[in-house]
Amino acid sequence: MTEKQKNMASPQKKARGPIRHFQMPDTFGGKLYVWRFLIARRLVQIGVLILFIGTVHWGWTLFNQPVLSGNLSSSRFLGVIPLSDPFAVLQVIASRHWPFMDALIGAAIILLTYLLLGGRVFCSWACPVNMVTDLANWLREKLGMRSLFIVPPKTRYWGLLLALVLSFAIGVAAFEWVSPIAIMHRELIYGIGVGFIAVLGIFIFDLLIMARGWCGHICPLGAFWSIVGRTGQVRVAFDDASCTRCGDCVRACPEPLVLDFKEAAQHGMVRFGECTNCGKCIAICPENSLSFNLRACIRNNDSSSQSVHASQSESREEKL
């Protein structure tokens, strides 16, 4: 086990279970404010889906062009701009086939977008499976269900590696052929069939077997976006001065291990690529110590007040 993993493991183990310090406001407006990122994410997720469905079933057009035809694997915006899933294209290349230019350009556009936004923004803001796993997680917490077993969150990187190795060995894009994400999205757009069982499977898996099992531990696509996410410019900024280490953010976080106080204090932000920028921790922090910010801005703030933060975080770590 590396030094980093050790540091990450300690606060995570302590901070499990229900939220303790955060008080949900009584007013509806206050609740809406707490749910602002959740609402925004659902709007984006459903909005993207509706754009696809509207183009297919209701013939939506803009400037006489179909708005968004295709699905998350590959699509065309306004009949011109190609968009493709870079991981799918990577698998096609791994299977020793060279995709047509449209797919390559489309993959480059999407890849660049998420290189700027942070890779796993896809996971919490666009992926339809996120709604399923979030629902499973919400229900699991309501019922107080405990995981049957848990695998290391790094398992997903093995899944990613396996997907590419199998693509090479079989000669077809291995993950695309079994991906529940692709199946769910396809069936929502082109008509629901037997494949929806895969979605049900993920729901049951996350609910009864492993907490945050699919999105947080296994999904190879999530692993791909985690690697891309390391360069993400939009980050969760961390204000060490106001943080009381109550641990509510860690309890709310769907991604095990990304919220590490020591790391966050040192860099002034959550640096790990696995962070999905879902905003749950920001909404729930009683001290408002967390916020979205650009990496460049955080770095500037950080360098001006680093000495103060460093000394404070040292003493806090000792207390913990």
Place this chain on the structure above:
Amino acid sequence: MSKPDRRQFLIRTAQMTGVAACVGAVWYPLVCSQAQASAHALRPPGALPEKDFMAQCLKCGQCVLACPYDTLKLSTVADVAPVGTPYFVARDIPCEMCVDVPCVPVCPSGALDRNFTDITKARMGLAVIDEETCLSWRGLRCEVCYRVCPVRDKAITLNLVHNDTTNHHARFEPVIHSEHCTGCGKCEKACPTEEAAVRVLWPQFVQGKLGEHYSPSSGEVFKTQDVGKGTDIAKELNPGDKNQAAPGVGYFNQSGGREGVIPGETP
């Protein structure tokens, strides 16, 4: 990295490799069994050879959206075609063979070949006739398949044969020619029998292949569409083209071959 740390790291890696191998052992055959061809789930025109098609196709369904006749469908899990890939079943909705082939240029992955523009060059499938249930072969005047064929008189021809049962009628036997059949499936759709007597299937499920060493002999009926051999044989047997005479072709071949001769027909 200290020694116990390294030891733990190696053990951990070995464990995870083991898990990956187990998962791979399930995943590998799962994909292989998924990526299986089905003889009557036909691919859109211009599709690459099946193996390449399944590798290239991103399963986005843009060809399905571009199809103006709802012919193309996107398969789901446990469907007649491999998951997520476009297909059509001729008996349901056949391909209308649009001249501008709208399904091909929208394909982002190249699974449908961009250089494909001439729809008559499409080889989505190949029609085969069940002579036992075909009404025309049984001596009735049906020939519906012949009438609906978009490449009539090339892909399907009618062969007039004496009807031995009545002794004063002709049978109009429809005959398929693989050289021109695009596999659009209009014949299968139109066939009036309860189960279509003409089926459009993938060519590789239907066609035989002559051996590489094969050379035609005397009195043999041949067709130019013989796979891979067609033009060569035509040249070999063409008396006007002496330069092309191949070893093993004797003088007795020189007037032997006749195009389109059907077994059973008396010349």
